[in-house]
Every structure is written in structure tokens, then in C-alpha cells.
Amino acid sequence: MGQWTQSGQMGRLRVLRPRLAQVAARIAVLTREDLERARDASRDREQATQALYKIARSQRLRLRFLARDLYTCWLCGRIEGSCVRPVCDQVEPHRGDVARFWAGPFQTLCKSCHDGDKQRMEWWIR
Numbered sequence: 001m002g003q004w005t006q007s008g009q010m011g012r013l014r015v016l017r018p019r020l021a022q023v024a025a026r027i028a029v030l031t032r033e034d035l036e037r038a039r040d041a042s043r044d045r046e047q048a049t050q051a052l053y054k055i056a057r058s059q060r061l062r063l064r065f066l067a068r069d070l071y072t073c074w075l076c077g078r079i080e081g082s083c084v085r086p087v088c089d090q091v092e093p094h095r096g097d098v099a100r101f102w103a104g105p106f107q108t109l110c111k112s113c114h115d116g117d118k119q120r121m122e123w124w125i126r
């Protein structure tokens, strides 16, 4: 029984050694630059996916709040008919903080209020 096990392991080792040599040969072909390039490509793909996800999610969020506010600007009361012009605005500036970006609160502003009055107010608050 003991002898059988030993010869079995030896047999396995004999099979394993050439395979290890094949794997080692494959690893040796990859240079450090190859690995870095592969890592960068994977990171780029991840970032692109994240960006697409954010765009889709932020568009859904924007439409939800524009509908809630009936496309009416919170500052001047103007109703923007077009889906493109009204801005779903972050009431408090998120300043690049992702958690704050999604948390809101949000308000609908017409483009001129968003680009004019709101920017000026934020400038003063800063």
C-alpha cells in the first residue's frame, strides 16, 4: 500500500515537472512592461465601465428629479419645456465627493439660473 502511494506520487511528480517547465516558459515570455500594460488596460476598461455606469445612473436620476419638479426652475419659476435645457442641480456642491454627488439633495434649475445666479451664490459661499 505504502509502496503504491510512493510510486503514485513519483508518477505525478514526473508529470508535474514538464508542466511546470511549460508554465515557467510562459511566464518568462511576459516582461514587466507586458504586465504593466495588461494592468493599465484592465484599469482603463474598469474606468470606462464605471464612467458609462455613472452616465446612465446620473441620467436616470436627472430625469427623475426634473419630472418631480415638473421641469420648473426652483429659483425663477420658469418652466423649461425641452428635456435638454433644465439642469438637475446639486443643492450643495459635491466638490468631487462621489457619495455626496449621489446623495443630493437635487433641484431643477433653468440653464440661465444654473449658470448665472447659482454659480455666483456658490462663489460667495466658498
Ligand SMILES: [Zn+2]
Binding pocket: 073, 074, 075, 076, 077, 078, 109, 110, 111, 112, 113, 114
Ligand atoms: Zn431659473
